[in-house]
Structure formats: structure tokens, C-alpha cells
Amino acid sequence: MNATANALVIEELSAGYGDTQVLWDVSLRVEPGEIVALIGSNGAGKSTLLGAVSGIVNTWSGGVRYGSAVMSGLEPDRVVSAGVVQVPQGRRLFGSLSVEDNLRMGAYLRRDREVDADLEKILAMLPRLRERYDYLAGRLSGGEQQQVAIGRALMARPKMLLIDEMSLGLAPVLVDQLIEILARIHATGVSILIVEQDVQTALEVSSRAYVLETGRVTLSGPSAQLLDDPQVKKAYLGV
Amino acid sequence: MNPATLKRIGLGGITGNPIAFAVVLALMALLLAIPLTHNGYIELVFRNILMYAAMAYGWNLIGGYTGYVSFGNVAFFGIGAYCSAILATHGVDNLLLYVLLAMAVSAVFAAIVGFPVLRLKGHYFAIATLGVALAVTDIIANLDALGGTGGLALHQVDEAHFSIYYYAMWLVALGSMLGTYFIARSKLGYAFVAIRENEDAAAVLGISATRYKIVAWTIGAMMAGAAGAVFAPANGFIDPSITFAIDSNVFPIAMTILGGIGTVAGPFIGALLLAGANELLQRFFVKAHTLFFGAMIVLIVLLLPRGLVWLFGLRGGARAWLKSLSVYKA
Ligand SMILES: Nc1ncnc2c1ncn2[C@@H]1O[C@H](COP(=O)(O)OP(=O)(O)OP(=O)(O)O)[C@@H](O)[C@H]1O
Ligand SMILES: [Mg+2]
Numbered sequence: 393m394n395a396t397a398n399a400l401v402i403e404e405l406s407a408g409y410g411d412t413q414v415l416w417d418v419s420l421r422v423e424p425g426e427i428v429a430l431i432g433s434n435g436a437g438k439s440t441l442l443g444a445v446s447g448i449v450n451t452w453s454g455g456v457r458y459g460s461a462v463m464s465g466l467e468p469d470r471v472v473s474a475g476v477v478q479v480p481q482g483r484r485l486f487g488s489l490s491v492e493d494n495l496r497m498g499a500y501l502r503r504d505r506e507v508d509a510d511l512e513k514i515l516a517m518l519p520r521l522r523e524r525y526d527y528l529a530g531r532l533s534g535g536e537q538q539q540v541a542i543g544r545a546l547m548a549r550p551k552m553l554l555i556d557e558m559s560l561g562l563a564p565v566l567v568d569q570l571i572e573i574l575a576r577i578h579a580t581g582v583s584i585l586i587v588e589q590d591v592q593t594a595l596e597v598s599s600r601a602y603v604l605e606t607g608r609v610t611l612s613g614p615s616a617q618l619l620d621d622p623q624v625k626k627a628y629l630g631v
Numbered sequence: 632m633n634p635a636t637l638k639r640i641g642l643g644g645i646t647g648n649p650i651a652f653a654v655v656l657a658l659m660a661l662l663l664a665i666p667l668t669h670n671g672y673i674e675l676v677f678r679n680i681l682m683y684a685a686m687a688y689g690w691n692l693i694g695g696y697t698g699y700v701s702f703g704n705v706a707f708f709g710i711g712a713y714c715s716a717i718l719a720t721h722g723v724d725n726l727l728l729y730v731l732l733a734m735a736v737s738a739v740f741a742a743i744v745g746f747p748v749l750r751l752k753g754h755y756f757a758i759a760t761l762g763v764a765l766a767v768t769d770i771i772a773n774l775d776a777l778g779g780t781g782g783l784a785l786h787q788v789d790e791a792h793f794s795i796y797y798y799a800m801w802l803v804a805l806g807s808m809l810g811t812y813f814i815a816r817s818k819l820g821y822a823f824v825a826i827r828e829n830e831d832a833a834a835v836l837g838i839s840a841t842r843y844k845i846v847a848w849t850i851g852a853m854m855a856g857a858a859g860a861v862f863a864p865a866n867g868f869i870d871p872s873i874t875f876a877i878d879s880n881v882f883p884i885a886m887t888i889l890g891g892i893g894t895v896a897g898p899f900i901g902a903l904l905l906a907g908a909n910e911l912l913q914r915f916f917v918k919a920h921t922l923f924f925g926a927m928i929v930l931i932v933l934l935l936p937r938g939l940v941w942l943f944g945l946r947g948g949a950r951a952w953l954k955s956l957s958v959y960k961a
Binding site: 468469470477478480486498544548 | 822831837838
């Protein structure tokens, strides 16, 4: 998990499905070592943006760079190998494989010999998974499943972690646990882009944030500032 | 892609129960002795079992490991059979050549057809593959060069050398089984399973579903093609209705599911049981054998929903088994 610092730069990105455009000239950057939040209501295009970065959704125009490497147009495996790894919305585990195998699948593209050592580090960080090591992933509770999804992404040795709706459907106490885990991952030098429904939490853990509305960035700035923004308060914090 | 790299990322392999696999290997060794009975009927029965086993292994890769339920694999069997027939009618009399050509042609055909068809999922994929099988049948039935509906006669080897086809089919079945074993122990097998379990998750981890689905489908096609290549000269005559029989399409699927889907031992155990039982029932119940056969399939699915292979891993005897049934009811 020794991260080399690189900035993720999304420039004027447009993307969509079929002939429906979802993203309109979105620009966003995550500096090395930063935690950046992306917030927005349902259907705003947050997952589509992460998909475009990961090479799963086709980009129409504009681009994605990681450091000096162009990511847009690359196959997903190249993006993962470059160190940009996604924890997808809804966890998307391999349900009838064990927790161990799910974690190891995260290392699918790796050719180095430190997979076992990394697995050990990840289990130390997520001790609950050690207790559930031989369980089928599909049988775990929601919080445990989210930990597997995060652990699996870590097994790919990310330098830039994209986390989609981590807190969805989880009790606040579990969300707090996950936030603590994120802090520890961040402390190892991994940059993080979090997409969140839980806007309060997202703005608390991030240093900067972007607001996405119907495919356009309408607001961005330091998270502390957005927490006080009347527009954000009204639309996302319900105050 | 090979066991070494698999070991490096520490995955243990998805071969299924090791005892079941050992038992299957032992049974395969025993089957080598069948021609020693000098009983043409018994040899034919077991050659068919081996043929179905090879086809079941072919289906298991795409339907079992990768989770794409195909009803089109009989097309590859048929293509393999016709490859042999074409070579035979052109005076080529070399079984190895038959098999190699059949595997090559099946693979190329599978890759080309797979490209559009494997973009479909679930029911749509199933129906499209059935369409492929029907289309191939229809094309061959209408090609005079391939004998049309009248079929093609292949030159028969003399009685004394008849067992050559038995051994050839044995090798095809063994090759399919061991091929499956090594795939299941490699990263390739895990790519297949990742696609089956969750295609989106596979994509996010950099496992290209498009690529690996084609690989699973194409390797499976080669297994069925090889079986067809041996079947044609062994049978001495092929036509569209024999080659693309509904049995050849449905049996391998039923065998894989009853034996244990997504395992290395399952397809063989299923083939042995179903083809064997079918043969026995036909002998003893001339009229009602299909009824008993159907009832047997229903019973196995109800009592052993995870296939016969599952019995090998059963700990705790009858109680554990009963518990498994109540789990399924819930
Ligand atoms: N695979 C797809 N094919 C077609 N349209 C899609 C697809 N995925 C998403 N969309 C559409 O794109 C738009 C943006 O969806 P997206 O999932 O990116 O939103 P989101 O901001 O992540 O929403 P949520 O907060 O609910 O996760 C929606 O209108 C959605 O219906
Ligand atoms: Mg989303």
C-alpha cells in the first residue's frame, strides 16, 4: 500500500448511456493524499462518473488523467493496474465465494509476491473479516459485506480509492466504524474520492467536496465551507 | 493464468471436492478395461457415457463455471462430427486429424458466434444459443455437399479395430476432465467464477467479462467438437437428426447439474449415472422407461439439489443431509 503520489484529474468530462447524456463537462480533481467528497441527489450521475474513471462507462468527450497517464479510453484492467480502484455501489461481492477468496480476487491482476503480506495487513485493519474468513460473502451482514468490498479493493493495491455509497443502508454506528477504517487507509497514503448519500458525514471526513446536480458540477470548495453553505444545508442537510 | 500465478495470489482453486475427483479418476482408469469384455453392446454404452461426459465438461465451463446457460453446445458437437465426415469422404483416414480439425473449426466457429451471442444475458442468451444450434442444424440439412437430410456414410473400420473409437472417446473425455481441472486450478477458472458471481464486480477488478466469456465458451466448444469428431466415424453414419438430437443437447446439461455444476467431478458422475440409468431402464422397461428416467431426474434434483458430488463432502450423515433439505425448503 505504499502509494506514489499522483493527482486524479477529470477534465470537462461528458458521458452517458446509449444516446442519453448523463454527465456534462464535469471537471474534478483529487490531489495526492486528499480525501474528496462527491455529493448529489439520486440519479445525478455520481456512479456514472466513477464508472467513467474506471473504464466501465464510455467517455464521450473530455478526459481522465492519473498523474501523467491518460485513463480515459483504457480498459478497466489498465485503470486498476495504474492504481485507481473502485469500491462499487451496492458492494457487489462474489456471493458464493468465501470472504478469503473475495479478498484474494482483489489481487487478480497482481504479479508481485506480496499478496499474502497485504492480506495480513488488511485483516489486521479489518479484524471482523478474520472472524468471518471462511464464510460465504453472501451470508454476511451489510456492514461486514461493506468491509469485504473495501478489503477487496485494497488487495488491488490502490493509490487512489473511489468509494461509491459506502454508508448506504447501514446503521450510524457502522458508518462511524467504516469512517474510522477510511481514516486508517488514508493514513497509509491512499487518496480517496468518496461518493455519499450521507452528506453530513462526507463533508466531515473530506477536505474538499463537489456537488453534482443532473450531471453538472454546480458547487465545489472546501468541505467546511460547504457545510455552512445555505444552499447545501437546504438541499442536502435538511436544515 | 497458470497455477503458479494462482498460487501467488493464494487462491486454492475451484475444483470441487478432491475425494470426488479422485474417485472419478479411479473410475476413468477402470473404464479403460471395458473393451476387454469383448462385448460390443457394453462398449457402445460406455462409449456413449464418455461422449456425454466430454460434452458435459464442455457445457460446464460456460454454463457451470461462468454461469451462462447455453442450449447451443450441440452445434459444436455436430460441427465436430461433420468435420470428420468431410475428411472421411475425402479419403482421409486418421482419427487424430479428425479430432484436431474438429477442435479447430469448433473453436473458430464458437469465437465468431460467441462475440455477439455472449453479449446477451440470462434467458436471452439461452434462447440465442438455442437459435445457433437450430440454425447450424438447418444449414447442414440444406447443404447437399454435406449430404443434406440424407446424411453421410463414413467408411467403417473392420470389427477387429473397432475399440479404437472407444479409446479415442476415453481420451477425449479424459482430456476434457483434466482440462477442466487445470482451468479450475488456474486464475482463468477464477475469472469464469467472478463473471458468474458478479459481472460488475469482475469489471471493477479489471476482469474483462467479454474476454473470459469467449474463452470459456470456446474451450467448451472444443470439447464438444472433439467428442463429435470421434462419434461420427464410430457411428459410421451421420445425418442432422442423429447429430443434433435433442438428447445430445439436453443430456449434457442435465448430467452436469445432477452430477454437480461448476465442479470437476460432477459432469462425469452425472454422465455415468444418467446415461447408465437410461440404458438400464430401456432394457428393463421397454415401454415406461422415459417415465422412470424422468422420475429419477426429479428425485435427484429434489433430494440432492447441489448434485451428487455434494455427497462426497457431506459430514454428519443422514442428519446433515436432512438439514440441507430443510434449508432448501426455506
Ligand atoms: N447502465 C445504465 N444504462 C442506462 N442508464 C443508466 C445506467 N446507469 C445509470 N443510468 C442512468 O444515468 C443516470 C445517472 O445514474 P447514476 O447511477 O450515475 O446516478 P447516481 O448519482 O449514482 O445515483 P444514486 O445516488 O442513486 O446512486 C440516471 O438517470 C440513471 O437512470
Ligand atoms: Mg450511484
